[in-house]
Amino acid sequence: MTSPKTDILHILGEDIALGQQREINFNVAKLHTGTTIEVPVIIERSKKPGPIVLFTAGIHGDEVNGVEIVRQIIAKGINKPKRGTIICIPVINIFGFLNRQRELPDGRDLNRAFPGSKSGSLASRVANKLITEIVPQVDLIIDYHTGGADRFNSPQIRIVKDEPVLDELALTFGAPFVLYSKNLNKSFRSACYKRGIPILLFEGGKSFHFSSAITNTGVNGAKRVLRFLDMLNSKFKSSKPKKECVFIEESRWIRAKYSGMFKASIDVNDFINKGDVIGNITDAYGKFNHFVKADNSGYIISVNDAPIVYKGDALFHISTKIEA
Incomplete structure (x- = not known):
């Protein structure tokens, strides 16, 4: 992991020296009422030089x-490094967060707008400012996400394959699963990877839902990575993961063969065998009951929590090949 080339961090038009703390606003556009929307970028710099780590969340509102x-990384003081710099942006898509929706007001998915442009759509402008004014300053990014559309994801790190640095960092983070997946x-x-900035994408839980287990995994993973980089403040401890991390090379979705009321009978993280009954789909009238069976053996890494599904809906995400 590289170190900053200068003691002065120049970010969003401000110069921040070693040992300084700063909260800078990441602003792109006002609300239609003219109200200014402030997206806090919280920067903590140690007096000792070291890596610059960026924690982000809320790309989807x-x-x-x-x-x-x-929020917990900040509230607990984990973001105060003993060396180097930690930058936190808890809510990147503040517009979606305010409106309680995934996309920005222009209807675009911010996570499909990178690298963006200064003169494009709102999503494109937000993406461009993030990728040009903040990302080039950092050495590592940990980006936190959750499952969408009622899908509850097991805590997992997503990285591309054949990148030893990412493998080591993902193993250090200590989520139950590391899922090899292509950069979309x-x-x-994808935009960070093309610029040579290592990034760990964390997935866990589902939208509009708090899970203490997911939160704990995300916070503990951050502490482990910071300790690995010799950045974690000595007052914090980072415990080893309770279970060995499983690297998943290939996976697939089991989809509903019928429409109806759905209930899973297994949970994320479970290992199931081919032919096991893992859920059932019924009608509302007590005349139909279809047992959903596993097409192959593997780990369950996502479960659809929706009580009603349609034929073809994704029900379970299951591993099909794990790294030996």
Whole structure:
């Protein structure tokens, strides 16, 4: 992990020296009422030089559990490093967060707008400012997300394959699963990767839902990575993960063969065998009951919590190949 080339951090038009703390506003546009919207960027610099780590959440406005993880990192003082710099942006998509929706007011998904442009849509402008004024200053990013559309994700780190640095950092983070997945076009992760900035994408829980287990995993993972980088304040302890991390090379979704009322009979993190009954779909009249069976053995890494599903809906995300 590299160190800053200068003692002065220049970010969002301000110069911040070693040992300083600063809260800077990341502003792109006002509300239609003319009200200024402030997106706090919280910067803590140690007197000792070291890596610059960025914690982000809320790229999707409905992913509140990711926001809670970064909030706790700040509230507990984990973001005060013993060396180097920690930058926290708890809510990037403040417009979606205010409106309780995933997208920005222009209807665009911010995580499909990178690297963006200064003269594009609102999503494009937010993406451009983040990728040009903040990302180039940092050495590592941990970006917190949750599952959407009633899908509850097991705590997991998503990275591309064949990147030893990312493998080591993901293993250090200590989530139950590391899922190898390609960088999606125009995503934040893809834009950072193309610029040579290592990024760990954390997935856990579901939208508009708090889970203490997910929050604890996200916060503890951050502490482990900071300790690995010799940045964690000595007053904090970072425990080892309770279970060994499983690296998943391939996975697939089990989809509903019928429409109806759905109930899962297993949970995320469970290992199931081919042919196991893992849920059932019924009608509302007591005349139909379909047992959902596993097509293959593997770990359950996401479960659809929706009580009503339609034929073709994704029900379970299951591993099909794990790293030996």
